[in-house]
Amino acid sequence: MPLYLDAWGDTHDVVAVQDEEPDQVTDIARRLGAPVSGEVEAALDAGPLDVAYVFGPHDRMADACMALIERGVAFVVEKPGGLGSADLKRVREAAASAGVAATVPFVQRGGPVDHALSLAGTPTYYRASFVAGPPQRYREAGCSWMLQPGRSGGGCLVNLAPHFVDLFLQRSGARHVELVQARLSASLHGSDVEDHATLILAGDDGSEAIIEVGYAFPASPAKRYSSYTSVGSSGFVDVATSGQISFTRASDGVCEPSVIDVDSDPLYDSFVRRVADTWEDDFAGLPSLADLGDTMELIWTAYGRSSVPSQEVSLG
Numbered sequence: 001m002p003l004y005l006d007a008w009g010d011t012h013d014v015v016a017v018q019d020e021e022p023d024q025v026t027d028i029a030r031r032l033g034a035p036v037s038g039e040v041e042a043a044l045d046a047g048p049l050d051v052a053y054v055f056g057p058h059d060r061m062a063d064a065c066m067a068l069i070e071r072g073v074a075f076v077v078e079k080p081g082g083l084g085s086a087d088l089k090r091v092r093e094a095a096a097s098a099g100v101a102a103t104v105p106f107v108q109r110g111g112p113v114d115h116a117l118s119l120a121g122t123p124t125y126y127r128a129s130f131v132a133g134p135p136q137r138y139r140e141a142g143c144s145w146m147l148q149p150g151r152s153g154g155g156c157l158v159n160l161a162p163h164f165v166d167l168f169l170q171r172s173g174a175r176h177v178e179l180v181q182a183r184l185s186a187s188l189h190g191s192d193v194e195d196h197a198t199l200i201l202a203g204d205d206g207s208e209a210i211i212e213v214g215y216a217f218p219a220s221p222a223k224r225y226s227s228y229t230s231v232g233s234s235g236f237v238d239v240a241t242s243g244q245i246s247f248t249r250a251s252d253g254v255c256e257p258s259v260i261d262v263d264s265d266p267l268y269d270s271f272v273r274r275v276a277d278t279w280e281d282d283f284a285g286l287p288s289l290a291d292l293g294d295t296m297e298l299i300w301t302a303y304g305r306s307s308v309p310s311q312e313v314s315l316g
C-alpha cells in the first residue's frame with residue numbers, strides 16, 4: 001500500500017481508508033487527508049465513490065469486492081482476489097452481471113523488464129526469478145496475516161508469482177498453458193507458508209516457462225534478487241539483477257547490451273496514474289479479472305496438489 005501513496009495524492013481525492021485494524025493505517029490516512037474506518041460498509045458510506053482499491057487479507061477480498069459491486073463502484077483488486085477459484089469466480093460473474101469495471105495491478109506489464117523480454121519475440125523458453133526479503137518483514141509491516149495460510153492462502157507463490165505467470169501468458173503464443181511441475185518449500189525460515197517455490201509451465205505450442213520466487217533474500221537495502229531470460233524467434237534476452245541487458249539477435253548473433261531499472265516499486269506509481277486516466281473508460285488497456293483468473297488457476301492448481309503449502313513437495 002505505501003507504494004501507491006504518492007500517486008494517490010497526486011491523482012485521486014481519497015475519501016476513506018479502511019482496515020480491520022484501523023491503528024495500522026492511521027499514518028497513511030493522515031498523509032492522504034482521509035478518515036479511517038474499521039468496517040467496509042462504513043467506508044463505503046463515506047462516498048460517493050468513483051473507484052475503490054481492495055487490498056488486505058486475502059480471505060476478505062471477495063466479500064469486499066462484492067460489497068463494491070452491489071453499490072456499482074469500480075474497483076482495483078490486488079492479486080490473488082480471494083482464497084481460491086470459487087471466490088474469484090463469484091466476483092467475476094457478479095461484476096460482469098452488474099457491469100462494474102475492475103482491474104488488477106499486474107504492474108510488470110508494459111514495464112522495463114516486460115519490454116526487454118519482448119525483444120526476443122514470442123517466448124519459446126522463458127525464465128523468471130524474483131526472490132524477495134525474509135517473511136519477517138510482513139510482521140514488521142503490521143501484515144502478519146500474510147504468514148497465516150488460512151488468511152493468505154499461501155506464501156511467496158501466491159504473493160509474488162502471479163506477476164511473472166501473467167507476463168508469460170500475455171506474451172505466449174499458446175492457446176493453452178498448463179502446470180507441469182511445482183516445488184514448494186519452507187526449509188529456510190520454517191514458517192507456516194512457503195518461502196521458496198518453483199513452477200514449470202508448458203504451452204500447447206511447445207513453449208516452456210520456469211518461474212522461481214521466494215522470501216529467501218536477506219534483509220538488506222538491496223531488497224531482492226531478480227533475473228530473467230527469454231528466447232524466441234528474434235533472439236535471446238538476459239536481464240540481470242543489476243539491470244544489465246544482453247539481447248543476442250538470432251539473425252546474426254550480435255549482442256546488443258543496455259541497462260534498465262529492474263526495481264518494481266516505481267511501477268505501482270505508474271499503475272495508479274493509468275487508473276486515474278482510464279477509470280471513466282472501464283480501465284481500458286489495463287489487466288482484467290479474466291486475466292487474474294487465468295493466472296491464479298495455474299497457481300491454485302499447484303497448491304491444490306499439496307495438502308500443506310509450506311511442506312517441501314514435488315508435484316508432477
